[in-house]
Structures are given as C-alpha cells and as structure tokens.
Amino acid sequence: MTRRSEALQLFVNAAFVALDQFAQAPQSRRSIRQIFSALEVPGAQRSGPGSRLPVCSHLDTVLAIDTEHDSLQSLVDRFKAIEPLLEWRRRSNYDGSASDNFHDGHANAMIIGPRGLEERTDVWIGITLMAPHVRYPDHNHPPEEVYLVLSDGAFRQGDGPWFRPGFGGSFYNEPGIKHAMRSFEKPFLAFWALLADRPA
Secondary structure, three states, X not given: OOOXXXXXXXXXXXXXXXXXXXXXXXXXXXXHHHHHHHOOOOOEEOOOOOEOOHHHHHHHHHHOOOOOOHHHHHHHHHHHHHHHXXXXXXXXXXXXXXXXXXXXXEEEEEXXXXXXXXXXXXXXXXXXXXXXXXXXXXXXXXXXXXXXXXXXXXXXXXOXXXXXXXXXXXXXXXOOOOEEEEOOOOOEEEEEEEEOOOOO
C-alpha cells in the first residue's frame, strides 16, 4: 500500500483544517469534504528535489505572515516544510488578458495532482505565486475549484467586478467559469483545490 510522507500528510491535515474553517459557500464546503475524503487513500509519491523559478524569490516575503489564526499559521508552516520538493512552473498557455510581466512574474506548483508530490487525477491541490503588479490571464477549466488566499489580491469571476477576498479569504469557482486574479503592491499567494472528477 502506498504511504504518504509524514511532511505531506501534515500539510494535507493543515490544508483541510484551514479550508474547512474559512470556506463559507455551501458548494465550497461540499467540494472540500469530497476532496479530503478522497485523500484518505494516498496516491503514488514523487521523490527527489524540487525546482524554483526566479519569482520564487518572493516566497520568504509572502510567507512571513503574522496571523491570529492558528490554522493559517499551521498551513504556512506545513507548506514551508514541503516547498523545497515542489516543481514550480509557468503557465504555458495564456491570452492577451495577462499583464506584460506575467511570464516572469508568476509560478504555479502542484502539491497533489498531476506532476505533484502525490500523483493523482481525481483531486488537485496547488498554489499560485505572483510578483507585485501582475495580472493572471483569464482562464477556465471543467473542474470546480476552491481558493484560500494568503495575501492581498483581487479576483474576477465571469464578467463580474473584481473583488478582494483578503487574507484568509476563500471562494468557489463553479465548473467552467472564466476567472482571473491580480496582485497589487506586494507579492501574492493563494492555494487552490480542484475536485477534478466531480460527478455530474
């Protein structure tokens, strides 16, 4: 039987507690419960060192949080323990809605999911990092998605107005909805969780 590393299991536990605490929408809470129920059975583990991109120089700044919420502090601490194993990548396809500095100003890392520390297709947990003043391009995907935001930044769903969830903010993206995000004066960090095989 596949076993999850202790560091990754501690991260999974912390992610569940934080997402469960801060997700308010009923759809988010349902999705989170299904995701973490699936994660009770570990997937194949990847070993070896990770790789960083230049934008990762902002990680120390964005992870230096000061919060009264034990769940968010624990999530950050558990993330720091596994971050050296992550493979940070740029989004390879995007349209003209991205800012000119997007290519070098962002990175995504899959923690659980395709090419993640735990390889699986049913659920994905990942993270997005952006330098200051970067706009992520409009994009969409079939899986529904829950975000947990750990910095100041703005998001847009469909053609609606931009909104700022704030530190610890959480929201739900329904399947297929166009969405985007952008940073302001400081680096941006957000976790996301996808229920990739949600039943119709």
